Amino acid sequence: MENVLRPVIVVGGSITLTLLLGWAVDVLLRRADERHHETPLWGLLRRCRLPLQVVLLAAILRATFRETRWPSVDSHQDRIGQTLTLVIIGAGAWLVIRAVSVAVQSAYARYATVTRDPARVRRVRTQVTLIMRIVTAVVIVVAVAAILLTFPGLRTIGTSMLASAGIIGIVAGVAAQSTLGNLFAGFQIAFGDMVRIGDTVVVDGEWGVVEEVTLTFLAVRTWDERRITMPVSYFTSRPFENWSRGGVQMTGTVFFQLDHTAPVDLMREKLHDILLECPSWDGRDWSLAVTDTTPSTMEVRAVVTAKDADDIWTTRCAVREQLLAWLAAEHPQALPRITMSPAKSSRSGA
Known part of the structure; x- marks a missing residue:
């Protein structure tokens, strides 16, 4: 009877004690959360x-x-003990990662609620994302190393490999040069405030929004829902446009190639009427002027403003469409024309 009760007491008592301790910790955290609503x-x-x-x-x-x-x-004490040790190491790494993630999320949530500058919030979001990835990688590496040290055979192999660690390090450094470059570029982007999650950028002629930043690559979501993935070293070695730097307000231009008889004053009035009915125009500024001429046409530039990149695109399209439609309906002579004349025959009449 003792041979049956003793294992039940040991295993059952361990499970019961674990559940009680977990419940007690959960109750304490719930009460602390009720008392401190200001922090999650x-x-x-x-x-x-x-x-x-x-x-x-x-x-x-x-x-x-x-x-x-x-x-x-x-008869299997060593194996059981080692298995439980491996479980402790793995679960401990899981607990550390979860705890760090919770702390980072809490700090970011508090910062986002008290900061009114969206650019700073995006910068902190990018930094905490990369910090969390670094912590996760470090904890996993330490956990794997601790697991390997529990096997005597692997400890012996590891000791014998120390003599060639210099050569292996040189080879690995040369082989991973690109990866290490991207890794350091990721740090530079995160803490150098070059580009942040949510920024509107133009890279290689593609316009989009930064959707994800990791230690090695950066993903940009284009206006047509495509994802462009590129190494982070691109943003530290080549120029790119960041439309979110210095504020998200933008100024856009619309160019028209028109005939010299185009009614510029009337176009200016029509542009103002169009903007007054355009919800994407922010009302900050607008203008219309002749900026260039050629022997057959003149260039007219309309300048409009909007609160962000999406609205400036919408405003430019609305101005372009409605002004062209108005010119075609009210002043068709203002549109570019190609003057043609019949060719003279080189033959003389009989």
């Missing part, structure tokens, strides 16, 4: 309950599994 940290920390319980259960079983005194357990 305590509520977010409740997401760590599951990895915490796994760590507690594995640690308790690691300390008490020999008390079961089962013959099968006694």
Whole structure:
């Protein structure tokens, strides 16, 4: 009877103790969240309950599994102990990553609520995203290293490889030169405030919004829903347009090639009427002027403003369409014309 009760007590007691500790921690976090509404940290920390319980259960079983005194357990003590150790390491890494993620999300949420500058919020979002990726990579590497150290054979192999570590490091450095360059470029982008998530950029003639920034690549969502993925080193080695730097307000131009008889004054009045009915125009500024001439046409430039890149595109399209339609209907002579005359025959009449 003792051979049955002892394992049940050990395993059942470990599970019960783990559940009680997890419940107690959850209650404390819930009460802390109710008392401190200004920060979401305590509520977010409740997401760590599951990895915490796994760590507690594995640690308790690691300390008490020999008390079961089962013959099968006694004969495989080393394997069971090592397995539980691996579970503790893996669950501990999971808990650390989850806790750091919660802390980062809490700090970002508080910063986003008290900061009214969208550019700063996007900059902090980019930085915390990259910091979280770095922390995750470091924790995983440390956890894998700790797991390998639990195997005596791998420790021996690792010791024997230290003599050739210099050569391996040189080879790896040469082989990973591009990757390391992108890695350092990612740090430069994150903390140099060159480009942020949500910025409107123009790269290689493509207009889009920065959707994702990682340690090695950057994704841009174009206006037609395509995704352009490029290494982050592109943004540190080549010029690009960032329309979100210095504020999101924009000024746009619309050019017309018209006949010299085009009524510029009437066009100016019509442009103002169009803008007054255009919801995407922000009302800051507008103008219309003749900027160039050729022997057959003149160039007319309309200048409009809008609150962001999307609205400036909409405003420019509306001005272009409506002004051309108005000219075609009211002043068709203002549109460019090609003057043609019949060719004279070189033959003389009989």
